[in-house]
Amino acid sequence: MIRVLSLVVFLLIMSLRSSYANEKYQLSAGDVIRISVYGEQDLSIDSVKIDDREAFDYPYLGEIDLSGKTLNEIKNIIYSGLKGDYLVDPKVSVSIVKYRNIYVNGMVNKPGGYEYQPGLTVQKAISLSGGVISKYRRSAKIYHIKASEFKKYKDYSQDELINKFELDMKNEAASHSIINSGDTIYVIASFW
Template identity: 65%
Template sequence: MINHLLRIIVVVSLYIGGAQASSDDLYKLYKLSAGDVISIKVYGEENLTIEEQKIDNREVIDYPYLGVIKLGGRTLHQVQAEITAGLKGDYLVDPKVNVAIVKYRNVYINGLVNKPGGYEYEPGLTVQKAISLAGGVMSKYRRSARAYRTKLSDENKYADLTAEQLANEFEKNTKTEVELYQVIQPGDTIYVVASFW
């Protein structure tokens, strides 16, 4: 009995620790893309500070003195380093630059949920929480529903498929199936489907 209880505690601890590590890693390794909103602060320099900048489909910004800076596919740290290096010397002696996320791009929950659509991402968001944001799984599909995750680059592949076609497609490619406790990332789409056989 005690051994069983200890095993449960260890599993829960690993799960909680893993979820936290994923959230921290997301911030350190997170790649910016269209839909993210960032801030750029240069301490003591209001004319170089941008409180909120939504990244559009071009995935670049026109920054004072430095011109066009590429944001898409880069981390916050990479953008911060580029701005710091660009301002240092000619413009400022020792610029103190901070680039931060104001708002992550949405996650999307589609399929057999009560309120499909885009929802604001928060670090540590799991599949289960995302489905809850979308009003949960429709009651008649709760027992047979499965969740699948796709990336933004896959969206055109699934855009015009019916619910039955989606279920068949995902059954063929089980690598996209996710567990409810798995942490998702900004821009991910969760499809909730049910088997029809």
């Protein structure tokens, strides 16, 4: 009985933590959301992938800007737009179907994009990419670029980026640091 109760409490805490994270989560290109309006099939959308323009056309309301908005803000925009002219009291919900990827590059076994999961740490992201290549484990240095900072690095070549990181030792990422969707992890290492 105590085990079952402990499991229920644990699941409740994880659910609350996940819903709190979703309240603060800001949408951006690559996220996929679902919009449901109770009893209104024409106004419900199973899947909207947010593209680079970070906006989409919604029935009756036209283009809705999603850039930097939370799920709750999108829900309120749709609710306000539909209330009165179209529906008396619309029951709107907006949820994440799929988060945008995180990226792990550099001296890892499988560099590339991986689906974000709430609570993801630098170490877990590196594990998703197969870990640091064994011959570089001792000299590996890990750097974390947040999605919001990525634009200032986008014009750097791979070599320029490595040089910038090597000169900036104080910004190495701790393995337990939390990462968010759209973030990039770079693993830089030398053979000696």
